[in-house]
Amino acid sequence: MDTAEATALIADMGTRARTAARIMAAAPTAQKAAALRGAADQLRDRAVAILAANATDMARATAAGLSPAxxxxxxxxxxxxxxxxxxxxxxxxxxxxxxxxxxxRTPDNGIVLSRVRVPLGVIGIVYESRPNVTIDAGALCIMSGNAVILRGGSEATASNAALHAALTAGLLGADLPADAVQHVDQPDRAAVGALLAANGLIDVLIPRGGKALVARVQADARVPVLAHLDGNNHIYVHAAADPAMAQAIVVNAKLRRTGVCGAMETLLIDSAYPEPAALVTALLDAGCTLRGDDRTQALDPRIAPATADDWTTEYLDAIAAVAIVDGPDAATAHIAAHGSGHTDAIITADDAVAERFLATVDSAIVLHNASTQFADGGEFGLGAEIGIATGRLHARGPVALEGLTTYKWVGHGTGQVRA
Amino acid sequence: MDTAEATALIADMGTRARTAARIMAAAPTAQKAAALRGAADQLRDRAVAILAANATDMARATAAGLSPAxxxxxxxxxxxxxxxxxxxxxxxxxxxxxxxxxxxRTPDNGIVLSRVRVPLGVIGIVYESRPNVTIDAGALCIMSGNAVILRGGSEATASNAALHAALTAGLLGADLPADAVQHVDQPDRAAVGALLAANGLIDVLIPRGGKALVARVQADARVPVLAHLDGNNHIYVHAAADPAMAQAIVVNAKLRRTGVCGAMETLLIDSAYPEPAALVTALLDAGCTLRGDDRTQALDPRIAPATADDWTTEYLDAIAAVAIVDGPDAATAHIAAHGSGHTDAIITADDAVAERFLATVDSAIVLHNASTQFADGGEFGLGAEIGIATGRLHARGPVALEGLTTYKWVGHGTGQVRA
Structure with missing residues (x-):
């Protein structure tokens, strides 16, 4: 598929999505929910075919030498x-x-003005190997009244097509347009380029995947992007932290799952914290590699020296950087200099220090006495998430249904003209 | 100034703005308000110097042959x-x-999670000839706790520098950093290019000006943009509209001020509306040129034939397109096909028809029985506006202080670790 063909394909899909979006925007809650429940039934009815399609993808991916992960x-x-x-x-x-x-509000002109939530319109989602995103992202877009164009990883083409067919059947079974969820089946990259260039056809693009994908989308998109970048997350263990709590949270934040965006990547220990050696020993004994500054290296011979890069690295592995800092201001300065604005936490029994930290650290999520691994839409009570936004416009942190909406101003007058 | 020099200039300004933004984000309301009142005093104290600077700009602009407007x-x-x-x-x-x-909210994990408004950070504003934008935009950014880099029109360089100095004096007088409001004094366009490319330094760019400026910013920016595009606004006069109200609103919406983005550009008259001739006559008699479809041309010989372009044109002049439509669905279909999503209104005494119109028309502002000229932050009770956003992400319609903020998630735990 060349660029012109890809542009024509996305233009056609985008036009059909816009038409579907108008219908979805007006669809009652019960109808959208019925589509999702219908799609769930379809998934179960079609399980054999879906697993067969997935087996095709797996065989091809295995032959191509994809990593076990x-x-x-x-x-x-x-x-x-x-x-x-x-x-x-x-x-x-x-x-x-x-x-x-x-x-x-009712300003002096007497027009009763309300802001009412409406769907964003047409959403494009570009993702990588996990086929479940086809359903998860499609479901969130349906429930929020949007139309969506999905472009999954080329290695999952057959799986995605089979899952997408279940979603389409769910939509049709609820008398909603199949075009509300479209999937770009072509595995080549020209289709992604056309999606990124589809200004006016697509209202927002959401990349879901690794750094290379998100960076390409951010660099090339002519369409607004809701992106999820690095989670170089810090935990600051304050002088007044309870040692048992600090140890439990730090080990959990680093090691519960090391590949998630909410994992702690840098540990900052206050120089007045009474039990720093026990804290780093707990991490080391649990199998974590630590790279530290001079003062932390003195705590345990297993701590390797940190380089400048360690303070900005999202390891997504059983590795952490660790530094001793002299007080809360030094901690927040370190986070301001090196953090990525995703999730940062303080452990302390001193509420005033905690409040100052929470106010000063400019990250999407700031936590007091809790593990950074809670950075997740489900854990935040949003029921699901389409991603965690690290930008500053529109939505920040976990994005679920509300983040897939905008609003309009609705004004009721009684014949007002402007003076 | 070449590209490298412009990039270095904006990098330096952006770095200083980031430092200032941290201070502004924590500044109490009273301190920010004191800076603004101090700047107002400075404007009055420096009036002679400001008007002299403006006279320099005016002389240069007159010599360069700028239009009277x-x-x-x-x-x-x-x-x-x-x-x-x-x-x-x-x-x-x-x-x-x-x-x-x-x-x-407090999800099952017991962490008390709040969303708290915080400033966007560093804002870039690119604008054209009106020097008052220097103060208006600067003031909104200060009050919302942001830092801003202003780049005004090259023809207003001296005026902007003089106004900017008053704002800076106001900031310093309130012990706030002068770098919170910086102005790019260099008149050449390389500085604009560097602003548009300043990804990571500038959190959001707001273009304020004509179509060419906004289009350039949207096409070239590598930074998120909050843009104000066309206001191709419609008024649909329904069969059940009160004729006196319809006439007053339509004449006001078109002719009160023709150059504003809230001006009506297309009039849609229901074929069952009882007094269409009186409505178009009122506009024509008030000096408005009308371009109509076949059925409206039959109403008055002064109505010229409309071409396809007329349905999508933002005239910003005493010109309107006019069409007869067969019922509300035809009206909303016309708006969906040709509108720009800015402000659209219905005039009717039938509330059910009005509600359906307001729900169906997908524009930033939808009005019932009021003039489209109310599309304005001041009229909406926002106290001011930095622009009217026609995009769908972040803010929509008039943007004032709230639109210059984002939020962060603040979580208070009691030692939670994730299972």
């Missing part, structure tokens, strides 16, 4: 299909943001 | 300076959005 992301089985179907039911139960009243 | 935009006088100072006092009285609690 990528193969695991690509793989579907009965348990994973069940989890995907359960997620559809969960999204169907979420409160519908469309039509929600944000606020109302 | 552009010269009028550039011109300052005592009355206009007073109005600018009054605007500073008005912004100083607005509610401070920073620190506002948006919502709070």
């Amino acid at each position: 990528l193969l695991d992301r690509l793989r579907l089985d009965d348990a994973r299909l069940d989890a995907i179907a359960d997620a559809l039911h969960a999204v169907a139960l979420l409160p519908d943001p469309v039509g929600q009243l944000i606020d109302t | 552009l010269l009028d935009r550039l011109r300052l006088d005592d009355a206009r300076l007073d109005a600018i100072a009054d605007a500073l006092h008005a912004v100083a009285l607005l509610p401070d959005p920073v620190g506002q609690l948006i919502d709070t």
Whole structure:
């Protein structure tokens, strides 16, 4: 597929998505929820075909030498299909943001002005190997009244097509347009380029994947992007931290799952914290590699020297950088200099110090006495997430249904003309 | 100034703005308001110097042959300076959005999660000939706790520098950093290019000016943009509209001021509306040129035939397109096909028809029985506006202080670790 063909393909899909978006924007909550429940039934009915399609993808990916980690992301089985179907039911139960009243005011002119939530319109989602994103992202877009064009990883083409067919059947079964969720089946990259250039056709692009994908989307997109960048997350253990709590949170934040964006990557220990050696020993003994500044190296001979790069690295592995800092201001200065604005936490029993930290650190999520691994839409009570936004415009942190809406101003007058 | 010099200049300004932004984000409301009131005093104290600088710009612009309309935009006088100072006092009285609690939830994990408003960070504003934007935009950025880099029109360089100096003096007088409002004095366009490319230094760019400026910013920016595009606004006069109200609103919406973005550009008259001839006659008699479809041409011989372009044109002049439509669905279909999503209105005494129109038309502002000329932050009770956003991400419609903020998630735990 050359550029012109890709542009024509996306133009056609975008036009059909716009038409579908108008219908989705007006669809009642019950109808959207019925589409999702119908899609869950379809997933179960079509399980054999979906797993066969996935087996095709797996065989091709194995032959192409994909890493075990990528193969695991690509793989579907009965348990994973069940989890995907359960997620559809969960999204169907979420409160519908469309039509929600944000606020109302009546200025001196007497026009009653309200802000009412409406869908964003047409969303493009570019993602990598996990086929469950096809359903998860499609479901969130349906429930928020949008139309979406999905472009999954080329290694998951057959799986995505089979999952997408279930979603389409769910839509049609609820008398909603199949074009509300379209999937770009072409595996070549020209289609991604055309999506990124589809200004006016696509209202917002959401990349879901590794750094290279997000960086390409941010660099090339002519369409607004809701992006998820690095989570170089810090935990600052203050002088007044309870040592047992600090140790439990730090080990959990680093090692519960090392590959998630909410994992702690740098540990900052206050120089007045009473038990620094026990804290680093707990991490080291649990299998974590530590790279530290001079003062932390003195705590344990297993701590290697940190280079400048360590303070900005998102390891996504059982590795952490560790530094001793002299007080809360030094901690927040370190985070301001090296952090990525994702999730940062303080452990302290001193509420005043905690409040100052929470106010000063300019990150999407700031936590007091809790593990950074809670950075997740489900854990935040949003029911799901389409990603964690690290930009500053529109939505910040975990993005779920509300983040897929905008608002309009609705004004009721009685014949007002402007003087 | 070549590209490298411009890049270095903006990198330096951006770095200083980031430092200032951290201070502004923590500044109490009273301190920010004091800076604005101090700047208003400075404007009055420096009036002679400011008007002299403006006279220099005016002489240069006159010699360069600028149009009378552009010269009028550039011109300052005592009355206009007073109005600018009054605007500073008005912004100083607005509610401070920073620190506002948006919502709070406590999910099953027991972490108390709140969304709290915080400033966007570093804002870039690129504008054209009106020097008052230097103060208006600077004031809104200060009051919302941001830092801003202003780049005004090259023809207003001396005026902008003089106005900017008053704002800086106001900041310093309130112990706030002068770098919170910086102005790019270099008149050449390389500085604009560097601003557009300043990804990571500038959090959001706001273009304020004509179509060519906004289009350039949207095409070239590597930074998120909050843009104001066309206002191709419609008024649909429904069959059940009160004729006196319809006539008053339509004439006001088109002719009160023809150059504003809220002006009506297309009039849609329902084929069942009882007095279409009187409606078009009122516009024609008031000096408006009308371009209509076949059925409207039959109403009055002064109505010229409309071409396809007329349905999408923002005239910003005493010209309107006019069409007869068969019912509300035809009206909303016309708006969906040709509108720009800015401001559209319905005139009707039938509330059910009005509600359907307001729900169906996907524009930033939808109005019932009111003139489209109310599309304005001041009229909406926002106290001011930095622009009217026609995009769908972040803010939509009039943007004032709240639109210059984002939020962060603040979580209070009691030692939670994730299972």
